[in-house]
Amino acid sequence: MTEKNIPLNERIIFALDVTSPDEAMALVEKLDSEIKFFKVGLQLFLAGWFHTIDAIIARGNKVMVDLKFFDIPETVKLAVDQLKNRGVSFATVHGNDPILRAAVQDKDSEMKILAVTVLTSFDEEDMRAMGMTGSVRDLVLLRARKALEIGCDGVVSSALEAAPLRNDLGPNFLVVTPGIRPGANVDDGSDDQRRIATAKQAILNGADHVVIGRPIRDSKDPLALIRDLHKEITEGLAKKGAVADRAAV
Template identity: 35%
Template sequence: MMRFPNPVFVALDTPDLNNALSLARAVKPYVGGLKVGLEFITALGPDAIRRVAEIGLPVFADVKFHDIPNTVAGASRAIAGLGVAMFNVHASGGEAMMRAAADAIAPWTPRPLLIAVTVLTSLDDAVLEMVGQRAPASEQVERLAALVKKSGLDGVVCSAHELATVRAACGPDFLTIVPGIRPAGAAVGDQKRVMTPKQAVAAGADILVIGRPITAAPDPAEAAKAIAEELGL
């Protein structure tokens, strides 16, 4: 059973604010939220995040903070003040860093959800070995997810292929945000560990982050509508 009425969050990964707002308004009837990432935030700044939030859908700020605890605490307070519903840090930053982020946003009402990235969906076992992390990816995700839960965060970003592993390690109430979602027949692009929307929801994903299959479609609203229909929404 889906925890969110509509689990689809559209990735507005563009440095063009007018384009992002136009896309967001077009897909709003068919999606549950919006994601803004590093390209958008770096090019357009905090006011642009507020503009996206004004559209009226939950906003996931995909900032992936990874620094010393004090710096991440300050950055977490700053992003929480922009009206986002959720943001993330890197689990590989360690327990002290994650706890600093959680403590920094504790006074907010409502408090944004705080999520940690485990293993990027663009990485496979060979790349993990190359950068000195123990493969297979599923075991690294399990290790990091357990650390995230211990650190008091709300959930993780992981591949749909690791959902069962995360659920077994962290329980049913731990949120799972899944990128690398590709509708059947869509190009995989630079993603390595992908799954269709219907497969991911069946596997237990709480939120599906979908970018290019919607935003690069000839008609983004129709693409979002087709995904909603596939999910029975």
């Protein structure tokens, strides 16, 4: 698989899951010497609206607007339209085929639409509780296949499904993986995310970007942790490249 030309400082998307624009911008100013991609979710968007997004982009950074649009198709189309021509790089949509079709209908050329497959807080037990008999992996693959056929630019999925996504659907779409934890903490049992992995494993499995929030935010030395995560990602890319080279021989 040909690796996408993504700068190392854009591989991590830092989740700005904080309560105020001031707190968010303090983190951006602290971290954007190492990270140039930031996620604005529901909490921060409601607190700061577009002003926060504009301020992050004005500093030369990229923004993933993670609002997981889910509504009637026309409303989703109009919501995506509000993001056009603002410099937003990624926007997320969570819905059925008509919703996804509406989302891609009127986006600008710079903004990528990512379909959320299955939330990383969702596991097999939740599947059974909802009366579903298949596996999370099967549901992710089904939703991803449909999203790409409709015209989405990529998907959001856990790192655990990234490998089967690549094996079944190929290299020509984006895979963004939340639920990323530093290697030492990945199995500590204290997380509300259930389908989690290390940054290195996510990249090895085929992810293009990894979304990380709390581990960096709560670290005593966040810049040192980011550099460690960058090392993990670099190692994952190198190992994946070596595997691809051997397969091509």
